Amino acid sequence: MPSPQAAPPPAGRRARTGRVLAGLCLPLCLLLACARPGVNQLAPDPADRTPTPSAAPPPASAPPPSAALAAQSSPLPSAPSSTPSPTPSPTPTLPPEDVLAGLTRREVPPDGAGALAVVPGSTPAPGPGPVRALSVAVEAGLPVDAEEFASFVMTTLNDPRGWGAGGAMSFARTDGEAAIHLVLATPGTTNRLCAPLDTAGEVSCRNQEMVVLNFRRWVEATPEYTGNPTGYRQYLVNHEVGHALGHGHEACPGPGRPAPVMQQQTLGLHGCTQNSWPHP
Structure with a gap:
């Protein structure tokens, strides 16, 4: 049998129902229209150009950390700057007397590892008479041209005003066996090589067959030799080698007389004048 169907409402009821639905539709439609993008909304500010990020599907696999670091370290373009880049300061030029003494810089390291490098090669004795062989070494790490330093030492020792004046002796440099080993060292290493003498990192010494020149004194000299670093360096070589030759302090x-080369001129002139030579 066919299913019974509800009878249609009377015509007057249908009219009233239509009016009610129409009254509900008007505010609902207005609400939906306001929710649609671009409808009844303010236009965006043209100055705001920041794009709105859109959701993207996650990558199939995360990049390795190295790739992430590389991406982070990649330089970003930047606007050109009107501020000029600073110009690096040039390395100061050493005065000729420092270059002559073998210095390449004037910084004084307070201490070093104690590794002593003998300057290779040899320099023959310049004249007749007894020959004293010595080696020259420089502590590793010092700002020194070792060959220039060795040349300064040998020129000083074989000067006519030196210990070999009148043919008494001459000096030859060797990188092998020698009666005197002359060393240029940091203040800390000097103090260790001179023990049991305590140099306080300030003075030089002779210890057995070793002559130790303090690099601080080689660079800075002393107030009494201000303006004459070459004269002080010649004095230092002659004084300490003089100890190795058996000479004591004087x-x-x-007042006003030349200081003996074996006077401790590093500790003051005490009224005497500068003198670098055994036989001035």
Whole structure:
């Protein structure tokens, strides 16, 4: 049998129902229209050009950390700057007397590892008479041209005003066996090589067959030799080698007179004048 169907409402009821639905539709439609993009909304500010990120599907696999670091370290373009880049300061030029003494810089390292490098090669004795062989070494790490330093030492020792004056002796440099080993060292290494003498990192010494020149004194000299670093360096070589030759300390003979080369001129002239030579 066919299913019974509900009878249609009377015509007047249908009219009233239509009016009610129409009254509900008007505010609902207005609400939906306001929710649609671009409808009844303010236009975006043209100055705001920041794009709105859109959701993207996750990558199939994360990049390795190295790739992420590389991406982070990639330089970003930047606007040109009107501020000029600073110009690096040039390395100061050493005065000729420092270059002559073998210096390449004037910085004084307070200490070093103690590794001593003998300057290779040899320099023959320049004249007749007894020959004293010595080696020259420089502590590793010092700002020194070792060959220039060795040349300064040998020129000083074989100067006519030196210990070999009148043919008494001459000096030859070797990188092998020698009676005297002359060393240029940091203040800390000097103090260790001179033990049991305590140099306080300030003075030089002779210890057995070793002559140790303190690099601080080689660079800075002393106030009494201000303006004459070459003269002080010649004095230092002759004084310490003089100890190796058996000479002891001497005192100032009187105000205004040249200081003996074996006077401790590093500790003051005590009224004497500068003198770098055994036989001035």
